[in-house]
Amino acid sequence: GEDVEQSLFLSVREGDSSVINCTYTDSSSTYLYWYKQEPGAGLQLLTYIFSNMDMKQDQRLTVLLNKKDKHLSLRIADTQTGDSAIYFCADSIGGATNKLIFGTGTLLAVQP
């Protein structure tokens, strides 16, 4: 079945850039997403990229997609302590069901 993998933990200093990586197995992905989960909260959609794009920039966020290697990354510029959270990438198995397959989540810890 579909599989989405992420590294479990990333620690950066405030002001540095963070890069969170994700690999997926499904070749028929339509959209790929990044969600943020703060402690005790639900998931918030940060950004998404359509599978025919290779880059998307949205303020401090840059998403890179390498479809050949099935690799997705999220870069956060000028990381702040408020960015500390778990980040999930998700793969959309489209068609009629819009089913999301989530990665294992990466805990981003921002040190002041």
Next chain:
Amino acid sequence: DTAVSQTPKYLVTQMGNDKSIKCEQNLGHDTMYWYKQDSKKFLKIMFSYNNKELIINETVPNRFSPKSPDKAHLNLHINSLELGDSAVYFCASSHLDSYEQYFGPGTRLTVT
């Protein structure tokens, strides 16, 4: 003006009991979902309903029964609760084939 709401936020109950979790969305979406997040933060889809019809039914024990009385509500009933059912359950909604799913704040279920 909450978009996706769930009740209760916390639920502590004993093994063998039957319990329900409710979800409501006021976004006018036609599709609703239940996800389970386990203690390791792994997030997996359980069910999806579109216009009150079941469209995704993952490998979930049949002790779990979703019910959608109308497009704005999707409830989850769990019979004969087991320790392994302890998790955070998230409801989400979207338009079918939309790129964005909106998540509720989650219901933390603890089975003792």
